[in-house]
Amino acid sequence: MSSSVFQVAVIKGDGIGIDVTDAALHIVEVALEKAGNTALEFLPIQAGAGYFKETGQDIEPGGEEAAGRADAIFLGAIGLPSVRQKDGTEISPHLRLREKFNLYAGVRPARAYPNAPQRLADPRAAEIDMVILRESTEGLFYSAAVHNRCPVDTGDEVQELLRITRTTTEKLHDFAFKLAQKRQERRGKSKVTCVDKANVFRSMAFFRKIFDERSVRFPEIEKGYNYVDAQALDFIRKPWEFDVLVMENMFGDILSDLAGGLVGGMGMAACGEIGDNHGLFQPAHGSAPDIMGQDKANPLAAILSGALMLDYLADKASNDTLALAAKIIDDAIYHGFATKRIRPQEFGGDMGTKAITREVINLIRG
Amino acid sequence: MSSSVFQVAVIKGDGIGIDVTDAALHIVEVALEKAGNTALEFLPIQAGAGYFKETGQDIEPGGEEAAGRADAIFLGAIGLPSVRQKDGTEISPHLRLREKFNLYAGVRPARAYPNAPQRLADPRAAEIDMVILRESTEGLFYSAAVHNRCPVDTGDEVQELLRITRTTTEKLHDFAFKLAQKRQERRGKSKVTCVDKANVFRSMAFFRKIFDERSVRFPEIEKGYNYVDAQALDFIRKPWEFDVLVMENMFGDILSDLAGGLVGGMGMAACGEIGDNHGLFQPAHGSAPDIMGQDKANPLAAILSGALMLDYLADKASNDTLALAAKIIDDAIYHGFATKRIRPQEFGGDMGTKAITREVINLIRG
Ligand SMILES: CC(C)[C@H](C(=O)O)[C@@H](O)C(=O)O
Ligand SMILES: CC(C)[C@H](C(=O)O)[C@@H](O)C(=O)O
Numbered sequence: 060m061s062s063s064v065f066q067v068a069v070i071k072g073d074g075i076g077i078d079v080t081d082a083a084l085h086i087v088e089v090a091l092e093k094a095g096n097t098a099l100e101f102l103p104i105q106a107g108a109g110y111f112k113e114t115g116q117d118i119e120p121g122g123e124e125a126a127g128r129a130d131a132i133f134l135g136a137i138g139l140p141s142v143r144q145k146d147g148t149e150i151s152p153h154l155r156l157r158e159k160f161n162l163y164a165g166v167r168p169a170r171a172y173p174n175a176p177q178r179l180a181d182p183r184a185a186e187i188d189m190v191i192l193r194e195s196t197e198g199l200f201y202s203a204a205v206h207n208r209c210p211v212d213t214g215d216e217v218q219e220l221l222r223i224t225r226t227t228t229e230k231l232h233d234f235a236f237k238l239a240q241k242r243q244e245r246r247g248k249s250k251v252t253c254v255d256k257a258n259v260f261r262s263m264a265f266f267r268k269i270f271d272e273r274s275v276r277f278p279e280i281e282k283g284y285n286y287v288d289a290q291a292l293d294f295i296r297k298p299w300e301f302d303v304l305v306m307e308n309m310f311g312d313i314l315s316d317l318a319g320g321l322v323g324g325m326g327m328a329a330c331g332e333i334g335d336n337h338g339l340f341q342p343a344h345g346s347a348p349d350i351m352g353q354d355k356a357n358p359l360a361a362i363l364s365g366a367l368m369l370d371y372l373a374d375k376a377s378n379d380t381l382a383l384a385a386k387i388i389d390d391a392i393y394h395g396f397a398t399k400r401i402r403p404q405e406f407g408g409d410m411g412t413k414a415i416t417r418e419v420i421n422l423i424r425g
Numbered sequence: 426m427s428s429s430v431f432q433v434a435v436i437k438g439d440g441i442g443i444d445v446t447d448a449a450l451h452i453v454e455v456a457l458e459k460a461g462n463t464a465l466e467f468l469p470i471q472a473g474a475g476y477f478k479e480t481g482q483d484i485e486p487g488g489e490e491a492a493g494r495a496d497a498i499f500l501g502a503i504g505l506p507s508v509r510q511k512d513g514t515e516i517s518p519h520l521r522l523r524e525k526f527n528l529y530a531g532v533r534p535a536r537a538y539p540n541a542p543q544r545l546a547d548p549r550a551a552e553i554d555m556v557i558l559r560e561s562t563e564g565l566f567y568s569a570a571v572h573n574r575c576p577v578d579t580g581d582e583v584q585e586l587l588r589i590t591r592t593t594t595e596k597l598h599d600f601a602f603k604l605a606q607k608r609q610e611r612r613g614k615s616k617v618t619c620v621d622k623a624n625v626f627r628s629m630a631f632f633r634k635i636f637d638e639r640s641v642r643f644p645e646i647e648k649g650y651n652y653v654d655a656q657a658l659d660f661i662r663k664p665w666e667f668d669v670l671v672m673e674n675m676f677g678d679i680l681s682d683l684a685g686g687l688v689g690g691m692g693m694a695a696c697g698e699i700g701d702n703h704g705l706f707q708p709a710h711g712s713a714p715d716i717m718g719q720d721k722a723n724p725l726a727a728i729l730s731g732a733l734m735l736d737y738l739a740d741k742a743s744n745d746t747l748a749l750a751a752k753i754i755d756d757a758i759y760h761g762f763a764t765k766r767i768r769p770q771e772f773g774g775d776m777g778t779k780a781i782t783r784e785v786i787n788l789i790r791g
Contacts, residue, residue, distance in 0.1 A: 204627050216589065217631045259517065260565075260569060261514065313679055320657065
């Protein structure tokens with residue numbers, strides 16, 4: 060990336076994926092303008108269940124390669140309940156993209172915003188500010204139907220493989236500690252918790268062992284351990300005590316939804332999937348086709364994912380303008396909640412997709 | 426079981442397993458006395474991490490066979506953080522027992538008791554009354570270290586197998602629907618939710634397909650579906666809407682702790698593991714060796730597990746006295762919370778193991 064024009068491959072996908080992608084990219088442009096005008100170029104790519112229904116392919120010809128050449132990929136949402144593979148699983152080209160581009164680091168923040176729903180009775184829930192780091196290329200998803208790797212699949216029995224490799228796990232834990240370092244600048248303290256089931260599974264004892272090995276390179280970061288079942292319980296009892304949590308793919312899928320649930324649900328759940336050479340950004344919510352095009356979807360998860368994308372590009376290109384644009388978006392949303400200028404319908408407020416987007420723009424332009 | 430003397434194999438295990446087993450079996454006897462005196466005979470079996478440290482074996486010679494001959498097995502808790510296998514995993518003879526005795530149906534109730542901690546802000550949390558049915562012999566635990574089945578285990582990579590079989594899954598879903606029928610008598614309505622990840626994994630689409638096949642035999646029971654990640658979120662948003670939830674082993678491990686966390690944590694988390702010919706009952710909490718012997722452990726999870734055991738024996742032997750004794754325990758605990766006569770230290774109250782046990786006895790004797 061030598062120029063300061065960045066290419067973003069855009070897969071709007073299905074359902075509300077379309078509504079929220081439009082909102083997010085619009086906000087990204089407004090924030091960049093405010094920050095000082097680094098330009099993004101958007102390259103649309105067709106993919107998803109709707110596209111599959113029309114064409115029999117889940118992504119347009121050459122789409123994966125084009126996405127691979129872009130500086131980042133933005134994805135809305137993929138999937139339609141009525142469009143399935145023969146085995147009953149969903150159309151999931153994005154699972155293939157995670158693997159193909161080696162997007163091992165699934166970054167899923169969960170942060171309490173003022174006046175956004177908090178489900179826990181304890182007032183300390185207002186302090187929740189954590190990131191689930193979900194390994195996103197192996198673990199149990201090594202065996203996702205889209206990869207065709209079930210070792211046994213008969214009418215009597217199906218087996219899946221869960222795979223943990225040293226190479227990926229080392230990178231993942233390094234990513235976790237570096238993320239904690241970055242968060243430490245803002246928050247003054249930082250901790251990485253290794254979430255596993257090392258008491259029962261060799262793969263998980265292996266995962267934890269590598270965590271220990273890598274942690275010695277980051278002596279200034281506090282480290283912790285938790286079994287995944289106990290972690291689920293601790294998210295109910297004291298989620299405000301956690302910062303960065305690193306875990307296997309399937310565990311991260313479950314616990315990131317749980318963490319999101321504590322602070323407003325999937326309408327706020329941003330997600331970045333990051334590898335050594337590629338990054339894909341998407342709201343963690345689904346395509347909710349029942350409400351598509353009705354101005355009902357909460358675009359904030361997508362907008363926050365846009366900020367994650369800007370942050371990723373900023374790191375990759377050592378570009379301060381991009382970093383500033385990311386911060387502008389984050390601050391606008393935080394401030395918008397604090398002042399009740401952002402009131403999503405999803406949370407009992409009066410604002411749909413367009414009104415929220417407009418207000419975030421007002422907040423950014425100041 | 427032709428006589429009315431029932432044999433219970435008792436594995437106290439490690440740590441507070443010892444404290445809470447004593448409490449639970451005492452209460453079971455008091456309840457039986459009150460209900461009309463069906464006798465239990467307790468057969469102690471040594472097993473656990475402490476036993477392993479002494480002897481190099483995790484269960485006494487002939488212990489598994491003896492447990493297999495008993496009418497039921499009661500287990501306190503097993504595991505000591507300092508005693509591990511060479512691969513870093515814990516001493517887990519109970520995982521082997523689950524498999525050996527084919528204890529596929531892991532029954533884990535989560536019910537809100539009056540005045541017990543509820544973590545959610547929504548007042549409807551007081552209505553939580555559900556059962557997680559965790560398949561307990563296969564799924565990802567097929568590959569638990571204790572079974573020695575990792576297909577790949579090198580310094581660079583470890584793989585595990587997740588296995589779903591038709592035979593076990595059919596029995597599991599039947600168990601779920603029958604449990605719902607039984608609960609319907611008490612609650613007037615009943616629903617079974619199949620929790621899976623059928624959108625991504627063939628094994629899970631298979632699990633759901635078998636759910637559908639078996640459900641037609643139980644047309645009077647409502648059925649529902651949820652993906653495991655969405656279910657974790659729904660436990661935050663609306664846990665009071667669920668009744669019986671049936672799922673794979675690892676998912677059930679995580680979601681049952683989560684469900685337990687909503688209604689007081691592991692100190693209330695009872696567990697039964699039931700097969701066609703055997704049943705094992707244990708509190709779902711760990712051995713907490715740091716507080717063992719200090720009169721601090723909350724014995725209620727163990728006592729409630731004792732009630733599950735009585736209920737199981739009652740069904741197995743069509744014995745009304747046993748069923749009555751189970752109900753006597755459940756009612757005593759519910760009433761004890763409602764009247765604040767039960768105030769566990771764990772929940773900020775003033776009662777330790779012995780005081781709670783004494784008070785449950787008082788409540789039973791009336
Ligand atoms: C839709 C599904 C394939 C996906 C996943 O499990 O990864 C989703 O749940 C997510 O969390 O991104
Ligand atoms: C201790 C461990 C082996 C066990 C399990 O995972 O089954 C425990 O977490 C449980 O839930 O009973």
